[in-house]
Amino acid sequence: MPELPEVETVRQGLEPFVRGALIENVAVFRASAVRLLLGGEREFEAHVRGAVLDGAVRRGKFLWMPLREHHAHAGFALSAHLGMSGQFRVHREPWHHAPEPHSHCRVRLSLETSGEQLTLDFLDQRTFGYLHAERMLPTVDGLPGGHGSELASVPASVAHIGRDALDPAWEAGEASAVWRRGTRGIKQVLLDQTRISGIGNIYADEALWHARIHPQQAASSLTRPAAGRLFHAVRSVMESALAQGGTSFDALYVNVNGESGYFARDLVAYGRAGQACGRCGAQITRESIGGRSTHWCPRCQRRR
DNA sequence: AGTAGCACCTGATTGC
DNA sequence: TGCAATCAGGTGCTAC
Numbered sequence: 001m002p003e004l005p006e007v008e009t010v011r012q013g014l015e016p017f018v019r020g021a022l023i024e025n026v027a028v029f030r031a032s033a034v035r036l037l038l039g040g041e042r043e044f045e046a047h048v049r050g051a052v053l054d055g056a057v058r059r060g061k062f063l064w065m066p067l068r069e070h071h072a073h074a075g076f077a078l079s080a081h082l083g084m085s086g087q088f089r090v091h092r093e094p095w096h097h098a099p100e101p102h103s104h105c106r107v108r109l110s111l112e113t114s115g116e117q118l119t120l121d122f123l124d125q126r127t128f129g130y131l132h133a134e135r136m137l138p139t140v141d142g143l144p145g146g147h148g149s150e151l152a153s154v155p156a157s158v159a160h161i162g163r164d165a166l167d168p169a170w171e172a173g174e175a176s177a178v179w180r181r182g183t184r185g186i187k188q189v190l191l192d193q194t195r196i197s198g199i200g201n202i203y204a205d206e207a208l209w210h211a212r213i214h215p216q217q218a219a220s221s222l223t224r225p226a227a228g229r230l231f232h233a234v235r236s237v238m239e240s241a242l243a244q245g246g247t248s249f250d251a252l253y254v255n256v257n258g259e260s261g262y263f264a265r266d267l268v269a270y271g272r273a274g275q276a277c278g279r280c281g282a283q284i285t286r287e288s289i290g291g292r293s294t295h296w297c298p299r300c301q302r303r304r
Numbered sequence: 305a306g307t308a309g310c311a312c313c314t315g316a317t318t319g320c
Numbered sequence: 321t322g323c324a325a326t327c328a329g330g331t332g333c334t335a336c
Contacts, residue, residue, distance in 0.1 A: 084330055127313050200329055
Protein backbone atom coordinates (compact mmCIF):
# COMPACT_ATOMS: atom_id res chain seq x y z
CA MET A 1 0.00 0.00 0.00
CA PRO A 2 2.14 2.83 1.04
CA GLU A 3 4.49 3.65 -1.81
CA LEU A 4 7.20 6.28 -1.95
CA PRO A 5 4.96 9.37 -1.63
CA GLU A 6 3.07 7.90 1.32
CA VAL A 7 6.22 6.71 3.09
CA GLU A 8 7.87 10.08 2.50
CA THR A 9 4.80 11.84 3.93
CA VAL A 10 5.14 9.66 7.02
CA ARG A 11 8.89 10.37 7.21
CA GLN A 12 8.33 14.12 7.06
CA GLY A 13 5.63 13.83 9.71
CA LEU A 14 7.83 11.81 12.03
CA GLU A 15 10.98 13.90 11.61
CA PRO A 16 10.22 16.75 14.07
CA PHE A 17 9.00 14.34 16.72
CA VAL A 18 11.82 11.82 16.55
CA ARG A 19 14.88 14.03 16.12
CA GLY A 20 16.69 13.80 19.43
CA ALA A 21 13.85 11.88 21.08
CA LEU A 22 14.63 9.46 23.90
CA ILE A 23 12.71 6.17 23.85
CA GLU A 24 11.55 5.86 27.43
CA ASN A 25 9.34 2.84 27.10
CA VAL A 26 8.25 0.20 24.59
CA ALA A 27 5.30 -2.20 24.49
CA VAL A 28 5.03 -4.88 21.82
CA PHE A 29 1.43 -6.09 21.43
CA ARG A 30 2.14 -8.56 18.67
CA ALA A 31 5.46 -10.38 18.67
CA SER A 32 5.61 -10.83 14.88
CA ALA A 33 5.52 -7.03 14.41
CA VAL A 34 9.14 -6.75 15.51
CA ARG A 35 12.26 -8.35 14.18
CA LEU A 36 15.69 -8.51 15.61
CA LEU A 37 18.78 -10.22 14.36
CA LEU A 38 18.49 -12.81 17.13
CA GLY A 39 14.75 -12.68 17.63
CA GLY A 40 12.30 -12.08 20.43
CA GLU A 41 10.31 -9.05 21.41
CA ARG A 42 12.01 -8.84 24.83
CA GLU A 43 15.29 -8.39 23.04
CA PHE A 44 13.79 -5.79 20.73
CA GLU A 45 12.45 -3.87 23.70
CA ALA A 46 15.76 -4.07 25.52
CA HIS A 47 17.52 -2.87 22.42
CA VAL A 48 15.52 0.27 21.77
CA ARG A 49 14.61 1.29 25.30
CA GLY A 50 16.94 4.11 26.34
CA ALA A 51 18.03 4.86 22.77
CA VAL A 52 17.99 8.38 21.31
CA LEU A 53 16.60 8.71 17.78
CA ASP A 54 18.42 10.87 15.29
CA GLY A 55 15.74 11.85 12.77
CA ALA A 56 13.86 9.83 10.15
CA VAL A 57 15.36 8.61 6.88
CA ARG A 58 13.77 6.90 3.85
CA ARG A 59 14.95 4.97 0.84
CA GLY A 60 12.27 3.52 -1.41
CA LYS A 61 9.55 2.26 0.89
CA PHE A 62 11.93 1.60 3.79
CA LEU A 63 12.08 3.99 6.75
CA TRP A 64 14.57 4.14 9.58
CA MET A 65 15.58 6.22 12.56
CA PRO A 66 19.30 6.02 13.29
CA LEU A 67 20.14 5.57 16.97
CA ARG A 68 22.47 8.28 18.20
CA GLU A 69 26.05 7.13 18.66
CA HIS A 70 25.89 6.15 22.29
CA HIS A 71 27.16 3.04 24.11
CA ALA A 72 25.08 -0.03 23.15
CA HIS A 73 23.21 1.64 20.30
CA ALA A 74 26.09 2.88 18.20
CA GLY A 75 25.76 1.86 14.56
CA PHE A 76 22.16 0.69 14.93
CA ALA A 77 18.84 1.96 13.65
CA LEU A 78 15.19 1.44 14.46
CA SER A 79 13.91 0.58 10.99
CA ALA A 80 10.39 0.05 9.69
CA HIS A 81 8.54 -1.20 6.67
CA LEU A 82 4.86 -0.34 6.41
CA GLY A 83 3.98 -3.34 4.24
CA MET A 84 0.42 -3.07 2.95
CA SER A 85 -1.20 -1.33 5.88
CA GLY A 86 1.39 -0.07 8.38
CA GLN A 87 1.12 3.40 9.86
CA PHE A 88 2.73 5.54 12.52
CA ARG A 89 0.50 7.70 14.68
CA VAL A 90 1.76 10.40 17.02
CA HIS A 91 -0.20 11.27 20.17
CA ARG A 92 0.97 14.41 21.90
CA GLU A 93 0.22 12.93 25.29
CA PRO A 94 2.42 10.92 27.63
CA TRP A 95 2.12 7.13 27.88
CA HIS A 96 -0.39 7.15 30.74
CA HIS A 97 -2.68 9.76 29.19
CA ALA A 98 -2.61 8.49 25.61
CA PRO A 99 -5.77 6.94 24.15
CA GLU A 100 -6.28 3.18 24.54
CA PRO A 101 -4.26 1.48 21.80
CA HIS A 102 -6.26 0.76 18.64
CA SER A 103 -6.97 -2.92 17.97
CA HIS A 104 -4.44 -2.77 15.11
CA CYS A 105 -1.75 -1.21 17.31
CA ARG A 106 1.20 -3.61 17.22
CA VAL A 107 3.85 -1.56 19.05
CA ARG A 108 3.67 1.53 21.26
CA LEU A 109 6.68 3.69 22.09
CA SER A 110 6.88 6.49 24.60
CA LEU A 111 9.18 9.33 23.61
CA GLU A 112 10.60 12.28 25.48
CA THR A 113 11.71 15.16 23.30
CA SER A 114 12.64 18.71 24.33
CA GLY A 115 10.48 18.52 27.41
CA GLU A 116 7.45 17.04 25.66
CA GLN A 117 6.17 13.52 26.29
CA LEU A 118 4.83 11.77 23.19
CA THR A 119 3.29 8.41 22.42
CA LEU A 120 4.16 6.87 19.05
CA ASP A 121 2.02 3.96 17.84
CA PHE A 122 2.84 1.53 15.05
CA LEU A 123 -0.45 0.21 13.64
CA ASP A 124 -0.78 -2.49 11.02
CA GLN A 125 -4.01 -4.23 10.10
CA ARG A 126 -2.57 -6.82 7.72
CA THR A 127 0.66 -7.36 9.64
CA PHE A 128 2.96 -7.42 6.61
CA GLY A 129 4.82 -4.47 8.08
CA TYR A 130 7.34 -4.55 10.91
CA LEU A 131 9.76 -2.69 13.10
CA HIS A 132 13.34 -3.87 13.27
CA ALA A 133 16.36 -3.01 15.39
CA GLU A 134 19.35 -3.56 13.17
CA ARG A 135 22.87 -2.64 12.35
CA MET A 136 23.71 0.07 9.80
CA LEU A 137 26.02 -0.89 6.93
CA PRO A 138 28.08 1.45 4.75
CA THR A 139 26.58 2.11 1.30
CA VAL A 140 28.52 0.45 -1.51
CA ASP A 141 29.05 3.67 -3.46
CA GLY A 142 29.72 5.93 -0.48
CA LEU A 143 26.68 8.04 -1.39
CA PRO A 144 24.08 9.04 1.23
CA GLY A 145 21.94 6.03 2.11
CA GLY A 146 18.58 7.73 2.09
CA HIS A 147 16.36 10.77 1.89
CA GLY A 148 16.68 12.84 5.06
CA SER A 149 20.27 12.05 5.99
CA GLU A 150 23.80 12.73 4.79
CA LEU A 151 25.00 9.47 6.32
CA ALA A 152 26.56 7.03 3.85
CA SER A 153 24.93 4.03 5.51
CA VAL A 154 21.70 2.02 5.49
CA PRO A 155 20.19 -0.67 7.72
CA ALA A 156 21.25 -4.19 6.75
CA SER A 157 17.77 -5.09 5.44
CA VAL A 158 17.81 -2.09 3.08
CA ALA A 159 21.22 -2.76 1.59
CA HIS A 160 19.89 -4.80 -1.36
CA ILE A 161 17.46 -2.25 -2.79
CA GLY A 162 18.19 0.00 -5.76
CA ARG A 163 18.39 3.79 -6.12
CA ASP A 164 15.47 5.78 -4.78
CA ALA A 165 13.03 6.92 -7.48
CA LEU A 166 13.49 10.54 -6.33
CA ASP A 167 17.27 10.32 -5.85
CA PRO A 168 18.38 13.72 -7.24
CA ALA A 169 21.78 12.33 -8.24
CA TRP A 170 20.25 9.65 -10.49
CA GLU A 171 19.93 10.32 -14.20
CA ALA A 172 17.61 8.89 -16.84
CA GLY A 173 20.43 7.27 -18.80
CA GLU A 174 21.70 5.33 -15.81
CA ALA A 175 18.18 4.26 -14.86
CA SER A 176 17.32 2.95 -18.30
CA ALA A 177 20.53 0.91 -18.44
CA VAL A 178 19.46 -0.78 -15.19
CA TRP A 179 15.90 -1.36 -16.41
CA ARG A 180 16.83 -2.87 -19.77
CA ARG A 181 18.52 -5.97 -18.33
CA GLY A 182 16.52 -9.21 -18.46
CA THR A 183 13.37 -10.45 -20.13
CA ARG A 184 10.43 -9.09 -18.12
CA GLY A 185 7.81 -6.57 -19.04
CA ILE A 186 8.47 -3.01 -17.94
CA LYS A 187 5.80 -2.95 -15.26
CA GLN A 188 7.39 -5.88 -13.44
CA VAL A 189 10.75 -4.16 -13.66
CA LEU A 190 9.32 -0.96 -12.15
CA LEU A 191 8.00 -3.02 -9.24
CA ASP A 192 11.38 -4.71 -8.70
CA GLN A 193 12.81 -2.76 -5.77
CA THR A 194 16.36 -3.77 -6.66
CA ARG A 195 16.11 -1.87 -9.99
CA ILE A 196 14.42 1.27 -8.69
CA SER A 197 13.00 1.67 -5.21
CA GLY A 198 9.77 3.25 -4.12
CA ILE A 199 7.35 2.36 -6.93
CA GLY A 200 4.33 0.19 -6.10
CA ASN A 201 1.25 -0.92 -7.97
CA ILE A 202 -0.50 2.46 -8.12
CA TYR A 203 2.36 4.61 -9.31
CA ALA A 204 3.65 1.98 -11.75
CA ASP A 205 0.33 2.12 -13.62
CA GLU A 206 0.17 5.91 -13.36
CA ALA A 207 3.71 6.47 -14.65
CA LEU A 208 3.23 4.06 -17.58
CA TRP A 209 0.03 5.87 -18.58
CA HIS A 210 1.77 9.25 -18.53
CA ALA A 211 4.70 7.88 -20.56
CA ARG A 212 2.30 6.09 -23.00
CA ILE A 213 4.01 2.74 -22.52
CA HIS A 214 2.26 -0.65 -22.43
CA PRO A 215 2.91 -2.41 -19.09
CA GLN A 216 3.94 -5.64 -20.82
CA GLN A 217 6.37 -4.11 -23.25
CA ALA A 218 9.71 -5.91 -22.81
CA ALA A 219 11.92 -3.63 -20.73
CA SER A 220 14.86 -4.66 -22.92
CA SER A 221 13.10 -3.18 -25.97
CA LEU A 222 12.48 0.30 -24.54
CA THR A 223 13.91 2.97 -26.79
CA ARG A 224 16.06 5.63 -25.22
CA PRO A 225 13.35 8.32 -25.59
CA ALA A 226 10.70 5.99 -24.12
CA ALA A 227 12.90 5.20 -21.13
CA GLY A 228 13.52 8.91 -20.65
CA ARG A 229 9.78 9.67 -20.76
CA LEU A 230 9.16 6.94 -18.22
CA PHE A 231 11.89 8.14 -15.89
CA HIS A 232 10.45 11.64 -15.88
CA ALA A 233 6.88 10.35 -15.57
CA VAL A 234 7.83 8.34 -12.48
CA ARG A 235 9.30 11.44 -10.88
CA SER A 236 6.57 13.88 -11.76
CA VAL A 237 3.80 11.52 -10.61
CA MET A 238 5.58 10.85 -7.33
CA GLU A 239 6.30 14.53 -6.74
CA SER A 240 2.68 15.51 -7.43
CA ALA A 241 1.43 12.77 -5.13
CA LEU A 242 3.84 13.82 -2.40
CA ALA A 243 2.66 17.42 -2.69
CA GLN A 244 -0.87 16.18 -1.92
CA GLY A 245 0.13 13.94 0.98
CA GLY A 246 -0.14 10.70 -1.01
CA THR A 247 -3.05 8.50 -2.08
CA SER A 248 -5.67 7.41 0.48
CA PHE A 249 -8.50 5.06 -0.51
CA ASP A 250 -9.54 4.33 3.04
CA ALA A 251 -8.27 4.44 6.62
CA LEU A 252 -5.36 2.13 5.80
CA TYR A 253 -3.21 5.02 4.72
CA VAL A 254 -3.09 8.20 6.77
CA ASN A 255 -0.25 10.42 7.92
CA VAL A 256 1.14 10.54 11.48
CA ASN A 257 -1.74 12.85 12.49
CA GLY A 258 -4.37 10.52 11.07
CA GLU A 259 -5.09 12.68 7.98
CA SER A 260 -5.67 11.30 4.46
CA GLY A 261 -3.78 12.27 1.30
CA TYR A 262 -5.59 13.67 -1.73
CA PHE A 263 -3.84 12.25 -4.78
CA ALA A 264 -6.62 9.68 -5.40
CA ARG A 265 -8.48 12.52 -7.20
CA ASP A 266 -5.66 12.74 -9.74
CA LEU A 267 -5.32 9.06 -10.60
CA VAL A 268 -5.73 8.54 -14.33
CA ALA A 269 -5.26 4.76 -14.69
CA TYR A 270 -5.18 2.91 -11.37
CA GLY A 271 -8.66 1.82 -10.27
CA ARG A 272 -10.30 3.30 -13.40
CA ALA A 273 -11.14 0.11 -15.34
CA GLY A 274 -14.02 0.71 -17.75
CA GLN A 275 -13.78 4.49 -17.47
CA ALA A 276 -12.72 6.74 -20.32
CA CYS A 277 -9.03 7.46 -20.82
CA GLY A 278 -8.48 11.14 -20.03
CA ARG A 279 -6.31 11.49 -23.11
CA CYS A 280 -8.08 9.57 -25.91
CA GLY A 281 -11.43 8.48 -24.49
CA ALA A 282 -10.92 4.71 -24.94
CA GLN A 283 -11.93 2.47 -22.04
CA ILE A 284 -9.23 1.75 -19.47
CA THR A 285 -8.41 -1.98 -19.38
CA ARG A 286 -7.65 -3.99 -16.28
CA GLU A 287 -5.82 -7.31 -16.25
CA SER A 288 -3.60 -9.21 -13.84
CA ILE A 289 0.10 -8.99 -14.70
CA GLY A 290 2.59 -10.77 -12.51
CA GLY A 291 -0.14 -11.26 -9.95
CA ARG A 292 -0.91 -7.55 -9.61
CA SER A 293 -3.95 -5.87 -11.10
CA THR A 294 -2.81 -3.60 -13.89
CA HIS A 295 -4.67 -0.72 -15.56
CA TRP A 296 -3.84 0.89 -18.90
CA CYS A 297 -5.31 2.53 -21.96
CA PRO A 298 -5.35 0.05 -24.85
CA ARG A 299 -5.35 2.86 -27.41
CA CYS A 300 -2.62 5.20 -26.27
CA GLN A 301 -0.39 2.65 -24.54
CA ARG A 302 0.43 0.30 -27.41
CA ARG A 303 2.87 -2.56 -27.15
CA ARG A 304 5.62 -2.04 -29.72
C1' DA B 305 21.49 -14.85 -12.73
C1' DG B 306 17.06 -13.80 -13.49
C1' DT B 307 12.35 -14.95 -12.91
C1' DA B 308 7.75 -17.06 -11.53
C1' DG B 309 5.01 -18.62 -7.87
C1' DC B 310 3.59 -18.67 -3.53
C1' DA B 311 3.37 -17.68 1.50
C1' DC B 312 2.78 -14.38 4.92
C1' DC B 313 -2.05 -11.76 7.32
C1' DT B 314 -6.72 -9.21 8.31
C1' DG B 315 -10.85 -7.28 6.82
C1' DA B 316 -14.13 -5.41 3.34
C1' DT B 317 -16.89 -6.53 -0.46
C1' DT B 318 -19.25 -9.50 -3.77
C1' DG B 319 -22.00 -13.26 -5.24
C1' DC B 320 -24.63 -17.36 -4.50
C1' DT C 321 -29.04 -14.03 6.59
C1' DG C 322 -25.03 -16.75 6.07
C1' DC C 323 -21.07 -18.31 4.07
C1' DA C 324 -17.44 -18.82 0.64
C1' DA C 325 -14.72 -16.69 -2.67
C1' DT C 326 -12.19 -12.75 -4.10
C1' DC C 327 -9.61 -8.74 -3.61
C1' DA C 328 -6.39 -5.11 -1.42
C1' DG C 329 -1.12 0.03 -1.46
C1' DG C 330 4.30 -5.42 -0.45
C1' DT C 331 8.21 -8.35 0.20
C1' DG C 332 10.98 -12.44 0.58
C1' DC C 333 11.90 -17.22 0.00
C1' DT C 334 12.00 -21.22 -2.93
C1' DA C 335 12.52 -23.77 -6.92
C1' DC C 336 13.24 -23.72 -11.64
